[in-house]
Amino acid sequence: MRQILEVRDLRVAYGQRDGGVWHALNTVSFAVAAGEILAVLGESGSGKSTLAASLLRLLPGNGRITRGEILLKGADVVRMSAVQLRQVRGSGVAIVFQEPSLALHPTIRIGMQICEVLRAHGGLNKRERSVRARDILAKVFLNDAERIFSSYPHELSGGQQQRALIAQAIACKPALIVADEPTASLDSSTQREILTLFLSLRDELGIAFVFITHNPALLSGFADRVLVLYAGKVAEVGPTHAVLSSPQHPYTQALLRCLPQVDGGGAVRRNALLPVIGGAAPSLAVLSRGCVFEPRCEDRMEICQIRDPAAAMLANRHEVACLKFPA
Amino acid sequence: MEPIIRVEDLVKRHTRRGLWSRVADFTAVNSISFSILPGTTLALVGESGSGKSSLALCLAGLERVASGRIWFEGRDLAALGEKELREVRPRIQLVFQDPANSLNPRWTVEEIVAEPLLVQNRVSRREGDARAAQALERVGLAAEYLDRRARDLSGGQRQRVAIARALILEPKLLILDEVLSALDCSIQAQIANLLVEMQRAYGLAYLFITHDLRMAAHLADEIAVMSEGKIVEQGAAKILQGLRRSEMRSLVGASPLKPETLGEVSQR
Numbered sequence: 001m002r003q004i005l006e007v008r009d010l011r012v013a014y015g016q017r018d019g020g021v022w023h024a025l026n027t028v029s030f031a032v033a034a035g036e037i038l039a040v041l042g043e044s045g046s047g048k049s050t051l052a053a054s055l056l057r058l059l060p061g062n063g064r065i066t067r068g069e070i071l072l073k074g075a076d077v078v079r080m081s082a083v084q085l086r087q088v089r090g091s092g093v094a095i096v097f098q099e100p101s102l103a104l105h106p107t108i109r110i111g112m113q114i115c116e117v118l119r120a121h122g123g124l125n126k127r128e129r130s131v132r133a134r135d136i137l138a139k140v141f142l143n144d145a146e147r148i149f150s151s152y153p154h155e156l157s158g159g160q161q162q163r164a165l166i167a168q169a170i171a172c173k174p175a176l177i178v179a180d181e182p183t184a185s186l187d188s189s190t191q192r193e194i195l196t197l198f199l200s201l202r203d204e205l206g207i208a209f210v211f212i213t214h215n216p217a218l219l220s221g222f223a224d225r226v227l228v229l230y231a232g233k234v235a236e237v238g239p240t241h242a243v244l245s246s247p248q249h250p251y252t253q254a255l256l257r258c259l260p261q262v263d264g265g266g267a268v269r270r271n272a273l274l275p276v277i278g279g280a281a282p283s284l285a286v287l288s289r290g291c292v293f294e295p296r297c298e299d300r301m302e303i304c305q306i307r308d309p310a311a312a313m314l315a316n317r318h319e320v321a322c323l324k325f326p327a
Numbered sequence: 328m329e330p331i332i333r334v335e336d337l338v339k340r341h342t343r344r345g346l347w348s349r350v351a352d353f354t355a356v357n358s359i360s361f362s363i364l365p366g367t368t369l370a371l372v373g374e375s376g377s378g379k380s381s382l383a384l385c386l387a388g389l390e391r392v393a394s395g396r397i398w399f400e401g402r403d404l405a406a407l408g409e410k411e412l413r414e415v416r417p418r419i420q421l422v423f424q425d426p427a428n429s430l431n432p433r434w435t436v437e438e439i440v441a442e443p444l445l446v447q448n449r450v451s452r453r454e455g456d457a458r459a460a461q462a463l464e465r466v467g468l469a470a471e472y473l474d475r476r477a478r479d480l481s482g483g484q485r486q487r488v489a490i491a492r493a494l495i496l497e498p499k500l501l502i503l504d505e506v507l508s509a510l511d512c513s514i515q516a517q518i519a520n521l522l523v524e525m526q527r528a529y530g531l532a533y534l535f536i537t538h539d540l541r542m543a544a545h546l547a548d549e550i551a552v553m554s555e556g557k558i559v560e561q562g563a564a565k566i567l568q569g570l571r572r573s574e575m576r577s578l579v580g581a582s583p584l585k586p587e588t589l590g591e592v593s594q595r
Contacts (some may be wrong), residue, residue, distance in 0.1 A: 044482060158375070186375075188376075188539070188540075189374055217541070223585075255513060258512050258516035260541050260542055274515070276520065
């Protein structure tokens with residue numbers, strides 16, 4: 001399959017106020033094929049939002065890509081000039097943020113906000129832009145696209161605002177959309193509508209997605225592959241079904257055990273205590289020598305303190321960075 | 328056993344004000360009845376806008392109701408005046424979804440947790456601090472956190488502080504409004520365990536408001552489903568198996584409980 005995105009050995013660090021460095025991402029490598037949905041699963045502090053921002057070079061001022069390549073259709077985003085970046089953002093890769101009420105301009109009508117994206121990328125006159133913006137809205141809203149076109153963000157519900165933001169993201173036909181927790185602020189039935197919309201955009205327009213989330217329960221039946229991020233490193237990556245139903249990395253196993261269990265009939269074990277992961281995520285101010293999960297790991301071995309695990313390839317494109325599996 | 332709280336035909340209306348005049352009444356809670364026994368949990372599930380949070384504010388005495396009764400300790404809260412309400416409120420405490428917004432970021436944990444006692448004018452500053460340390464211990468935070476400021480805590484730690492602040496007044500009923508929703512899965516499990524342990528230890532009753540059906544079924548003895556201001560389904564937690572109403576089905580179909588429903592759309 002054709003790779004749209006290839007990330008190789010990506011490292012991102014933030015300068016701290018005390019002069020130190022926070023190593024948010026370390027040796028992150030993965031690829032996304034055309035039309036593929038890759039979910040990035042991680043908890044707070046795992047580096048998932050840093051990853052999203054890095055893919056578009058939108059890191060805050062104290063953030064820096066210290067090493068690695070981000071190949072978007074073969075061109076390295078890390079080494080692009082400001083002019084090249086402006087061309088690639090929007091038409092090559094677009095981003096959808098978590099909080100649509102903050103990402104949309106509050107006093108500009110939705111239609112105009114989409115026209116603005118089209119104008120920035122040039123090529124259309126005012127009338128053509130307005131026609132095109134209506135077309136785009138019609139792809140995202142089933143029937144009331146015309147009303148949405150002339151609405152202000154505050155007149156829309158959270159789900160509609162998120163759709164408007166997605167319309168903005170697809171306006172310049174990107175090959176890849178990075179979605180950073182796009183459904184976190186929505187209730188469960190709206191969440192599902194947004195996921196269904198992503199699937200139809202993938203099927204109709206062939207857009208690939210990097211879908212960032214902290215909620216493993218969203219992924220089954222939606223993502224093609226899941227990448228599990230822990231403390232700035234890739235713990236495990238593989239087909240969704242394989243990762244969720246037979247996780248191999250001790251962190252993924254512990255994380256999935258934390259969810260309340262559903263038995264065959266749909267009932268849940270009532271009122272029992274849930275298993276938890278002991279300890280806390282490590283500080284990334286200093287890079288540890290061994291495996292980052294070692295202090296909390298139930299299966300740790302002596303060697304885990306010394307050696308940093310490389311990704312081992314199991315069957316079926318399932319990769320695990322754990323020393324239990326020889327690379 | 329006597330219920331700790333019994334709600335009868337509760338109605339809450341919000342008045343939308345226009346620039347010049349009253350515009351329209353909106354019924355957020357429409358004739359709702361339920362009761363909760365001591366030491367048990369009622370989960371209230373529903374989509375955004377279904378009236379869950381309006382109901383929570385009414386029960387806590389923070390919003391006036393249009394009609395109906397709220398029986399608590401033999402009195403009807405809906406009929407009480409502000410002064411009497413203030414006397415009852417300590418025993419019904421609220422915990423909110425986002426501890427980053429519900430705690431003052433500049434206050435120390437000690438100030439936050441002791442404040443309800445001081446506001447109630449019950450104790451001296453010194454005793455307040457001692458009780459704060461106790462409450463903190465109950466929620467699994469060491470005394471060294473007393474001097475930390477809320478902004479320096481993680482999400483899970485902040486939610487523990489918010490729960491400690493509610494516990495310090497020794498409530499009988501805790502209203503938990505989406506208290507797990509803003510947390511990571513592994514932290515959700517820790518706080519859920521804390522809720523279970525506290526209920527066992529102190530016999531607290533919970534009104535657990537959520538849109539996560541899986542967690543509702545895990546924590547609750549009974550589940551009520553709200554839609555457009557009404558309870559459309561109510562019963563033991565196992566009603567999840569025998570779904571009758573379409574609202575319930577769509578909610579469950581959309582929830583993480585049944586991820587396979589999404590599978591149908593993903594077929595390429």
